[in-house]
Amino acid sequence: MIERRPVALAAALIILSTPAFAQLKATMAPISDSEWDDFKADPGSTPNSPIGATTPEGGFSAPERVIFSEKMRDRVLDQLCRQLKLQYEYRLPGDFGGTGAGFRRWLAPLPDGRLTIVDEERLSVGYGHAFTQALEQVPGVSGSLWLGGRLEGSSMVIRPLEGKATCKEVDRLIDLRDIKTVLPFKKERIAAMKVGELWRMPFRLTVGHTETLGENITQAADTAFNASLTFNGTESGEATLTIYRLSESELRFRFRVDRVEIRTKGARLAQTIPAADFAIAGGNILLNLIDRELAKQLNRYTSASLGFSNAKTQGKRVVLEYVVDPRKPEEAEAVAQALHGDFKSLVKMGWRMGTQQATSDSTEEAYRDLQSKHDAELGPAKFAAIDAYTQKAKNITLNLPFLTSQNWSKSRGENTTTRYTDEQGEIHFERGDRSHQGEWFTIPWVGPLVKNQDQQDVQAVSAARTGEAHGDPILIYLQQHGFLRATESSVRDKAKQFQEIMALAGTHGNGPNPRMALPIDKVMPPPPPAQSCFENCPVEPSNRKGTVAFTLVFTQKAVDQLIHATPEDVIRSYAATVDSMPAMQWLMNNGKLNEHTGKIDYDWRAARKAFPDPFDDRAAGSRSWEEGEISRMAKEAAGLIADLAKARDASDNVARSAALVTAFNGKGESKMVYDRALRVFVQLVDPMNLTADFVANVDRPKKETDVRAHYVLKRNRPENELLKLAGEAKARVANPSILVD
Secondary structure, X not given: OOOOOXXXXXXXXXXXXXXXXXXXXXXXXXOOXXXXXXXXXXXXXXXXXXXXXXXXXXXXXXXXXXXXXXXXXXXXXXXXXXXXXXXXXXXXXXXXOOOEEEEEEEEEXXXXXXXXXXXXXXXXXXXXXXXXXXXXXXXXXXXXXEEEEEEEEEEEEEEEOOOOOHHHHHHHHOOHHHOOOOOOOOHHHHHOOOOOOEEEXXXXXXXEEEEEEEEEEEEOOOOEEEEEEEEEEEEEEEEEEEEEEOOOOOEEEEEEEEEEEEEEEEEEEEEEOHXXXXXXXXXXXXXXXXXXXXXXXXXHOOEEEEEEEEEEEEEEEEEEEEEEOOOOHHXXXXXXXXXXXXXXXXXXXHHHHHOOOOOHHHHHHHHHHHHHHHHHHHOOOOEEEEEEEEEEEEEEEEEEOOOEEEEEEEEEEEEEEEEOOOOOEEEEEEEEEEEEEEEEEEEOOOEEEEEEEEEEEEEEEEEEEOOOOOOOOEEEEEEXXXXXXXXXXHHHHHHXXXXXXXXXXXXXXXXXXXXXXXOHHHOOOOOOOOOOOOXXXXXXXXXXXXXXXXEEEEOHHHHHHHHOOOHHHHHHHHHXXXXXXXXXXXXXHHOXXXXXXXXXXXXXXXXXXXXXXXXXXXXXXXOOHHHHHHHHHHHHHHHHHHHHHHHHOOOOHHHHHHHHHHHHEOOOOOOOEOHHHHHHHHHHOOHHHEEEEEEEEEEOOOOOOOEXXXXXXXXXXXXXXXXXXXXXXXXXXXXXXXXXO
């Protein structure tokens, strides 16, 4: 509930004589006396994370950063040699197209730049059939039903390489004598694994159905335009064994089972060239003459589409992990024997999870039996947990052949991880995110020439020991940007956003704090003043590629300060982030917070008189731009107060976590999303109750120095135990990348 007392904004707030946000946008000189420090890893240390050695803040965001990096590299011509693959695939035709076998061998980089070589073998059995019926009552409209399922298994061996230049490793790529498989499971092979080597054995059963209602709106001789509605349901059970050599003395054995149900509904508009569609559909004629990949490329580059979809996902996953010393023959033998037995368990549990034969109770019972068995063979489990999760996501896609491909998505979800080792109890995660990926000028088989990707996440985390209530939550904000063929100034602008945000920390609307500003000028200095020119003006080259990532943590004390901020403080901090300063100052002088409605009331007639429309001859007869801004700012400021009050008055800390995420993701009363809300909230807390991690990796042309920056905000701030506990659990239960586990 909103605090029930009137607030006279003019009397309570400091009138801002100069726009603080405008001051903040000015270029900041390098600051020697900064709260930020360079992060230096211990010399000779082995990275235990795919993003390299990092802090607890960076470790917490590692799963998102790994997936982000993989999406950024997908279909991108990074290095010509990186496109080389040894692969063979065979599939049966027709309804049995899900049945086949294949092999792939390729080179792949991790997010920290380390290069790996991957050997994968796949085997699958699948069947699917579509039933189509034209609707006689509605000419041109048809309905279809697809039913199918697939059982697939694979094995992967991922090995680290010494170098980072792909072309120098081509000789090894084509050396068939170097191919490595996970079989046979022998202690000698397990003991011989290199540090960083990963063996992955996933088994998956998927069944699903798709209902489609489509209409051919127009059909000319050379093009067709159609619309469709689609409803899809998928149920999948997956079990995975992984073995990872952590160090010379440590080898990790992990068992993971995941059951997920996905329900999707969507709409799509598409314009295609029927000749190409016919060629692809007519597999008996064309696909016997040309490679299947060519048909896929034809389909991609002969259709334009606009699609919308909503998806709901719910599932449960279990994780069991052991760490042994592979140098000891008895422990290596124990892992080999466990693998032999678990391979059968893998198939059995995957089948049960995929066919709904596993209830929550039976899953936990089977899991506990498995843990008891392995505890006797391998010693106490290093980590054991069951995680239940739900998520709702919305997605918009736009594809224009050769020109651009765009994807906008946002999601809201939560999950609870129940731990059975060490800190036993629950860890609850609430999360919201939105992302955008844009590609331009796509060339078949090569990929896009220009690519940009942005993602923002906010997560609230609370924990409870077994039998106890959840404690106070922490709040983590993550923002990432990826770019291919960008200008130096555009990359710097991305990083400068974080500089501006952190310069607001703890300021309560009183202007930027230089000590808290992110010192990006050390690695990305501002350009010299532009010289005026009239013709033949120089064009800034678009030759940068890389990523920047920013993680900010609100500790429990910071969250408490945030939700107990006074309305006056919230409005003053909000005012420091807007550009419409004359209108904002008028609102602060003339507005009043209504104790009953929670709105900021003001006399709209007085606002119209103070800011008349200059294009209206009647002087006060229409709404000016400033009046519109006053209305918008009054709603946003009052909404922020209401959102924080809802979090403060929540019934428990799990509900408080959900309210905090809502305050960030645009679903609250303020409708302000992510970085806009953050600019206000970061002002309301003591900077000593904030910790942060910033990483920039930017590749420049050979004659220029690449950017490799890692700054941390940790000075005189204690480690947050909940952050470390949550980060460790999250890294284990999150959806794994192909290359890491």
